[in-house]
Amino acid sequence: MIWYRDFKFWKGTFLAFWISLASMWLIYEILDHFSVKLPWSLQRSLPFFVLLSLLVAVMRIIGELSGRLALAAQSQRPAHVPSDSILAMMKDAESNSRWGEIIKLGSALSEVLWYTSRKKLRIEVGHFLEVAARQTNNNETLARTLIEDLGNTTMGLGEVNQGITYIKQGIKVAEDNGLPFLASRGYRNLANCYSFKGDTGKARAALAKASVATQSIGSQREQLEANGAIAYAKSKIAFTDGDYEDALAALDETLKIYSDVALQFPETAAANKDRIVKIHREKGVIYLEVGTPEALDQAYVSCQTGLQLAQATQNYETIVRCCCLMAQILLGKEAISAAEGIMNIAANNVSKIDTPAVIDDYNRVNRRLVNARTAATQG
Structure with a gap:
């Protein structure tokens, strides 16, 4: 353990011992100077002073170690997100069929939970969103939820096969309902899943489909964002293959695309900051x-x-x-x-x-x- 090797730790303990001993000796001398009669001589009191000083030093060691152990345990404890209130709201809304409330709240939370790394909570919210979207035939929300909130997030927690299942469901919903941006996003996420598994052949095939879907996107902003996501996925594939130079080039391309998005569409500034972080x-x-x-x-x-x-x-x-x-x-x-x-x-x-x-x-x-x-x- 690092603290018992810590010079500052032992230095502080050493000082605590000597300061305590010196303080007791000084008190004895002051009392003796003013002719206060004490039952013991300095020679007889010295061992007692040493023992008290050792006790002070030991108490300091115990206090320091207890504090550091508590801090270490806290730093390694699994994350506890104060999510009860959010899930309680979702549950109440679902129990009373308030589907619109679930969609509004869940959609607003989606990106926040992703970028602040609250993946487990995002998945739980995603399950409520899926039900609400199916009950209201809101296919855009359903596709986005399956592709992002459930698929991509599940993959991020290491459950890649389950993530692939969700993403494929979301892609089908997107393609069946003419949602090319979400279809492109789905294929891009699918490519990342296959890269994570080390299957770059399937990753490239998925990315090719993402590029095809991107060509059908009518919004210039969404098309740029989709191209940025595709470039990022290219870097994952190249890295998996050990082509580090290509991986870095793809990230530079991603950075340039997102910079262009920010310049052309200033309202995306906040979202672009979150994207650039990972680059x-x-x-x-x-x-x-x-x-x-x-x-x-x-x-x-x-x-x-x-x-x-x-x-x-x-x-x-x-x-x-x-x-x-x-x-x-x-x-x-x-x-x-x-x-x-x-x-x-x-x-x-x-x-x-x-x-x-x-x-x-x-x-x-x-x-x-x-x-x-x-x-x-x-x-």
Whole structure:
């Protein structure tokens, strides 16, 4: 455990012992100076003073360890989102067939829950939305819910096959009802699922269908957004194949497209910030995989930008991921104290997310940090 190797920790304990001992000795001398008769001599009192000082030091150690253990347990505890009130509202609305209320509330929450990494809550809300959309024959909401709230979110939690099932259902609804933007989005999400599984052949086939659907989109803004999503999916495929240069080029293309969207359609500024966050994060991942000194420097810069944007947009998952990536780079440079500082930022945010893979990565980097600190102090 890192604290019993912590120099500052032992320094503070050492000072607590000596300050306590000196204080008792000073009190004894003051009383003696004013001729206050004491039942014991200094020589007889000294062992007692030492024991009291040791007790003070031990109490400090116990207090410090208890606090740190509690903090560590809190940082690794699975996320608890205050979701009861939202789900209670949904349940009450469903029980009384207020389908319009569910659709309005669920649609408003969808992107917020995704970008703030409340995936489990988004799925629960998505189930209410699916029922409401089917009951009202709202095919646009149904397609979006199946493709995004249920499909993409389930994939994000690691349940890829279930995510594929939802997304395919959503694509069918979109295609049957002339919704090319959602069809394109569905095929793009399907491509990401197949990339996650390592099947880049199926991923490319899905992405080709996304491109075809995008050509039928009438809105210029939606067409640009769809092209940005497709470029991002291209980077996932290239990364899975080990083509890091192509993966980085695809992310640069994505960044340019979203910048164009922001310039042409200023009302998309907030949404574009959320999209751009993950681009810098993913560039950090790719550069770290390349592993050359120059690439590691680029990874650190990308993660710094990603962290800054993630904090500004409250994207807790990206905050944790960027911090973990930066800590790995710092540990490679034996900058242990700096890595600890970065991981403290992650510790303040990890309890707000519920993505198992990200939590596992956080714990893995933390273990590596502990080992590095232990090795440094023993060396």
